[in-house]
Amino acid sequence: MSKHLLITGGAGFIGSNFISHMLNNSSYHITNIDALTYAGNYENIKHLENSNRYRFIKCDINNEADLKAVFDQKYEAIINFAAESHVDRSIQDATPFIQTNIKGTFNLLQSVLSGKANKMIQISTDEVYGSLKPSDSPFTEENPLVPNNPYSASKASADLLVRSYFKTHQLPLIITRCSNNFGPMQHTEKFIPKTIFNAIQNKSIPLYGDGMNIRDWIYVTDHCRAVQMVLEKGVPGQVYNIGGSEEKTNREVIEIILNCLGKSTDLIEMVEDRPGHDRRYAMDSSKITRELGWIPLFTFTEGIQKTIDWYKRQN
Numbered sequence: 001m002s003k004h005l006l007i008t009g010g011a012g013f014i015g016s017n018f019i020s021h022m023l024n025n026s027s028y029h030i031t032n033i034d035a036l037t038y039a040g041n042y043e044n045i046k047h048l049e050n051s052n053r054y055r056f057i058k059c060d061i062n063n064e065a066d067l068k069a070v071f072d073q074k075y076e077a078i079i080n081f082a083a084e085s086h087v088d089r090s091i092q093d094a095t096p097f098i099q100t101n102i103k104g105t106f107n108l109l110q111s112v113l114s115g116k117a118n119k120m121i122q123i124s125t126d127e128v129y130g131s132l133k134p135s136d137s138p139f140t141e142e143n144p145l146v147p148n149n150p151y152s153a154s155k156a157s158a159d160l161l162v163r164s165y166f167k168t169h170q171l172p173l174i175i176t177r178c179s180n181n182f183g184p185m186q187h188t189e190k191f192i193p194k195t196i197f198n199a200i201q202n203k204s205i206p207l208y209g210d211g212m213n214i215r216d217w218i219y220v221t222d223h224c225r226a227v228q229m230v231l232e233k234g235v236p237g238q239v240y241n242i243g244g245s246e247e248k249t250n251r252e253v254i255e256i257i258l259n260c261l262g263k264s265t266d267l268i269e270m271v272e273d274r275p276g277h278d279r280r281y282a283m284d285s286s287k288i289t290r291e292l293g294w295i296p297l298f299t300f301t302e303g304i305q306k307t308i309d310w311y312k313r314q315n
Contacts, residue, residue, distance in 0.1 A: 002053075004029045005231075006075040006117060008061055008108065009082030011040035013186040014123070014220055018081065019048060021224040029053045033070055034082070035060040044185045061104035067111070075117040077231055078108055083123070086189060087151045091275055094150035101154035102161070109165045112173070119172035121230055122162045126179045126216065126243070127152035131278035138216070138282035141177075141239040149276040159239075172236040176227060179243040179283045182303060183220030184310040192304075195254050196311045199263045209273030211251035214280040218244030219303030222296040229292045240292070243283025246300040256301075260308050 005022070009015040010032030022028055032048075034040040036058055048054045059066040061082050082104055084090065084097040105122065112120050129139040130146035145160070147153040159175055166173045182192045198205045226242045234240060248256075251268075258265055288294045298306075 002027065002029050003076040004031060004073060006070065006078045007032045008034070008078065008080045008104075009040065010034050010056075011036055011042055011045050012081060013044070013183075013190075014181055014223060015081035016041075016044035016185055017183060017220045018079070018224045018227060019045065019054070021221065022228065023048065023051050023053060025228065027053075028076070030055075031070065031075070032056045033059040033061070041185070041187070061107055062099050064107060067107055071111060071116040074115070076119075078112065078117045078120040079123065079227065079231065080105060080108055080120065081123045083155065085125075085151060086187075087127075087149050088189075088274060090149055090151035090154070094154070097150055097154040101151075102157045105158040105161055109161060109171070109173075112171050113165065113169055119174070119236065120162075121227065121234070122158065122173065122175045123227070124159050124175050124177045125152065125155050126177055126241070126281045126283050127278065128156040128159060128177065129281075132280040132282055134280065136280075138243070138284040139241060140284045141241055141287055148278055166237045174230055174234045174236060175239045176230055177239060177241050177283070178223050178226070179216035179218050179281060181218055181220045181223055183307050186220075191250070192253065192257070192307065193311060195257050196261075196308055199258055199261050199267060200312065202263070202267065204269040205254055205267050206271045207250060207254060207268050208271060208277060211254075211268075211270070212249050213277060214247050214249050214282070215253075216243045216282045217246045217248060217253070217300050217303075218242065218296060219298035219300075219306070222298055225297070226288060226294045229288070229294050233292050235291075240288040241283045241285050242288060242294075243285045244296050244300065245283075245285065247280075247282050248300065256304060257308065260305060
């Protein structure tokens with residue numbers, strides 16, 4: 001008998017890559033739901049319609065009536081990629097972040113509680129841990145949650161809801177927290193796609209503050225592989241950090257992209273830093289490596305070249 005997955009936010013960057021990965025690397029049937037807001041692009045998933053193991057339903061996880069219609073069958077698992085994730089937007093207006101990231105997650109947890117899915121994986125972020133100093137060790141799963149912007153606060157709140165449902169109701173729930181993803185189909189407001197597009201068009205590339213903020217980067221396919229391993233072998237109640245072990249300053253990332261495209265660093269434009277800008281993220285992924293056998297396969301250099309090639313084809 002075939003097993004069915006419910007993927008939320010599957011028209012977004014990571015969700016759409018994950019669905020493609022699973023259709024190519026498993027026998028699961030997939031139902032993809034997405035509200036198709038600015039973060040969800042139907043073009044990301046249009047090609048999936050050719051698969052007889054895939055269906056798409058437009059649905060907002062905040063809308064309980066819409067969500068109820070999706071559960072016309074019992075799912076092996078819900079994998080919750082659905083999220084408002086643009087930090088700058090959360091600073092301008094946190095309302096949709098509270099609604100989708102907290103209330104939407106609550107609605108999904110209620111669905112698991114009522115027996116509509118066997119388990120759920122909550123896709124979270126390294127940003128819930130706050131910021132590291134240059135000399136600090138990378139985040140482990142034992143680090144406290146100390147978010148510094150409305151986006152990360154809403155994701156931390158969702159994580160705590162998931163933890164509470166595991167502890168209170170003994171539901172089979174797992175949390176993954178990943179570092180900064182990059183790759184094909186990412187929204188052009190995001191740092192790497194914006195840098196690539198602006199460089200191709202010889203437009204200025206904004207760089208916040210002094211440009212020395214550090215992020216740990218992971219190619220999206222490696223993240224998808226990790227989530228599949230967690231789905232198939234992860235232990236309920238656990239948190240798994242997923243990182244690429246590729247720490248780079250924002251200035252370094254821009255300079256690498258400019259070098260790949262043969263463009264001048266004169267395109268870099270220093271701009272005022274954004275409020276609550278975390279200085280450094282870094283992830284310790286030793287737990288998922290030790291317990292599930294996952295390791296990243298793509299270096300930053302390999303991934304960024306593949307990413308640039310994809311965006312060049314879209315330009």
